Amino acid sequence: MKRTLSIFLLIFSFAVNAQFSPQDKKLTEKFFPDFDLEINTPAFAKKKGFTTYDELMAFINEKVSAHPELISYTFIGESQKGKKIPLLSLSNGKSDKKKTKVWMQGGLHGNEPASTEGLLYLIDRLLEDPEQQLLFDDIALQIIPMANIDGYEKQDRYAANGLDLNRDQTKLNAPESVSLKQAFSDFGPDVALDFHEYRPFRRDFARMSEWGITAAYDVMFLYSGNLNIPQELRQFTEEEFVNPAKEKIKANGLSSYDYITSTDYHGETHFNLGAVNPRSSATSYALSNCISTLIEVRGVGIGRTSYKRRVFTTFTIAQSYLQSAQAKADQIKQVLERTENPSAQAIVVKSSRKVRSGKIAVIDIGRNELDSMEVIIRDALHSKATLKRERPSAYLILPGNEAAIAKLKTLGMSIQQLSNGQSMEVEAYTITEYNRKTHSYEGVYPQEVEAKLEIKMVSFPAGTYVISLKQRRSNLSTAVLEPEATSSFIYFEVIKTDLGEELPIYRYLKTKEIQGLK
Template sequence: MKNVIILICTVLSITAYAQFSPQSKKITEKFFPDSEAILNTTPALQKKRGFTNYKELMAFLNTVKSSHSDKVEISFIGKSQKGKDIPIIKINVPNSKDKIKVWMQGGVHGNEPASTETMLYLIDRLLNDNSHENLMEHLDLAIVPMANIDGYLKNDRYAANGLDLNRDQTKLMAPESIAIKQAYSDFNPDVSVDFHEYRPYRRDFARMGDFGITNMYDVMFLRSSNLNIPENLRVLTERLFIENARKPLDVFGYTHHPYISTTKVDGEIHINQGSISSRSFATNTALTNTISALIEIRGVGLGKTSFKRRIHSGFSIALSFLRTATENIALVKDEIEQAKRQQNDVVVEYKRGIYQDNVSFIDVNSNEYIDINLTIRDAEKATSTLTRKRPKAYIVEANQTDIINKLTILGVDIEYLENEKTYDVETYVIDNYSAKPIRYEKMKLQTVSVDLKKQQLSFPKGTALVYMNQRRANIVPEILEPEAPNSLVSFGVIKTKKGDTLPIYRLLN
């Protein structure tokens, strides 16, 4: 009996780490044959089983540092909840040429190993392949290869406290989220790319087709459609950066599509296309007037099936983004400056466009492509349902240190009153309140509506002023407008009730 228990535990542990793949050999061979273009130069590629562990990660990075000490810097941005130092590698060839700052990261979800391995492979090829020398001359690059170390080491999407780091970008409750966001703000990039993997075999898919279907796309691109992101940056991201990144995928025969996922509405499966939510990294960083994208590679739950193909697709996209950035330095910086000058109204609430369309999948039984007509809930076609005039500034009471600290971590510039001052402001008075019965991400969600009241109020020394004429201004309404779906009020960080006046004010122009 003891031996049987040991055997069962061993099998379970191997399965949890190696991930038995649900994908048939015939689907892999027909649609997702592995790449022969990838060299075995990173830890996971040098072993048959398992993925890069923390010890191997640090050994790899330290070897890179010792071999390229003139252009590589390695430091730690903070610790994981279980005490692991989170490394960041910065690559910068010392010269006086014009450069563009690019941020890349992988491993935000611990069960997406090709995202981390793509980052390691990119580091290796940039530094050891001479064909990239010219690219490197104009690049200031920061990479966090394994953002969620605790989750990664147990092949788990979530951080040690159960939080999803890619749903934590406004409330900032996980130590890893704070460390990554502070490092991002300090680096202040022009371009940001977040690498992920997605699950191609979903519970929703099992009842579709004859015997189930699977997602067919090697890669899905997510460029946020949040309406508070200046339109010129949304257009530049889509029509220059993502359009260029599609080209090498086409050359290698890798399929791609805008990001889609499933959701259930009244028991019916719908397709969410694109994203608007500032709780996730790609939208959050785009709201700081940065060219920002999230890359989803087909891989969660597949173990090492098509592992080199997954790395190759991610690597091809990463290289494309770097080339596009370095070849368009002046354009990117000019567009960011233009975005900083925009003074649009702020969108507080929105609704997605909804329509019917065919979506392509692979039928598991027939081993062929299949089109299924589904309801699409499209972020690209979103429209505003609540818009407010852009204030000159938001005012935050001096005792609201948690709000002020979160804004600071997000890179928002804050000024403080040196003396008492009187302003004409709008106050938020809660006129409708409800609390969700089920917690989300460990937070007690609140839904509110407010009555805006104009008042003349005096504010004491130390009161925080968040002016809306700064680079990261567009993230501020997402945090402070109480009805916004990812605001500190909606997430319950700012606790309130009906009749309360919030400790946040709008300074009128």
């Protein structure tokens, strides 16, 4: 008990300060020795700390001055403390129209510095290595190197208002979230990567083995198991992007796994594998009909320990995805065209993870040895639908819900309005069960609901909003408009409701197109 308490206190005390590390030197030398390579980015020009915002901008401006034909940047908005958020565009002089569009983002969580530094290293190599520049013949690349500037400046996970920007991908309550998502929607990428770091020392790990355990993987890959993402797209992402990146990681003496994180389940420690929730980037991006992965490098809370190793890991995966995007350009276009409008596919409103046993690699801290641990895994990559609905041709939303409409537009939806009032046969939602949480989550009090559907004639006024599902990002619209969905506009109070109320959202099921639109 004393040993468990001691390691818990050690982990907790050091985790609060990113400049220190609870990781024993012997453990680092045995399992995570740093790499001996030259990295020409701001953090490695000094002995302590990480790249600051001012250093970031100086680095960017230096690259733009040296390579104006390959790189440019704009500002997409400001952080809550007034820092301008740079978006970098990398391409050559050839037309981008037929190129594969790739989006990369780092620093969404401010205490995950290798995500930003790895992208700066990528930029440096793309611009300074003529061989790397051949990628630009086939790829148009946009990079957000430091998404959460305010958090990054103080090495804090959260934005200035306390929100987690990777839990804000549907409700869009932080100004940074709106700017980032609008830039993403405007670009319309075919491939999207969001780089992160994960915490290898966790509280529940302290109770496992005599002195506790720590995570063993250099990097983990999070690609969505959401069942509204067409199976072909999910499979293509894994086979043509994730697996080649894992091979590159292995070839460089690094270790990888699909993303897992420990969770308390009725007093037991289980491990969630993968994700399905569009509140976070991996699923949100994929529901926008693109190849999407969130990358988690081992690094939170260990300061600059093995920092070159972590930055190189980030760089290697980014490079691998660019190479796959170039090599598979024709297949990417074909897959995305086939999955753009899955009209025959029912909507999965709710799903459950497959629960299974499995083995994961961990490091026993006391023995300084690699172990294989049998654990219970709650697997999102093998989810099962628990609530399905027929896919409508369109949703209609009554005037007066402009906050929801603004968010839908930011998410990339094309929206029309009725020119004149008209009556239509639609499905209406009535709330049959309602529970508003008493504790806030990410700035809101979530509304958990159940709804029944009823076919009825409804007289819609002029100005009623119409969201057709015959568009690229239609799967994202179902995720926010079906009320029982776990990241819906109902759940996150974008549209407030109560027991017995009819929602201002309607489902149009007929194949005949709605007339009189503007």
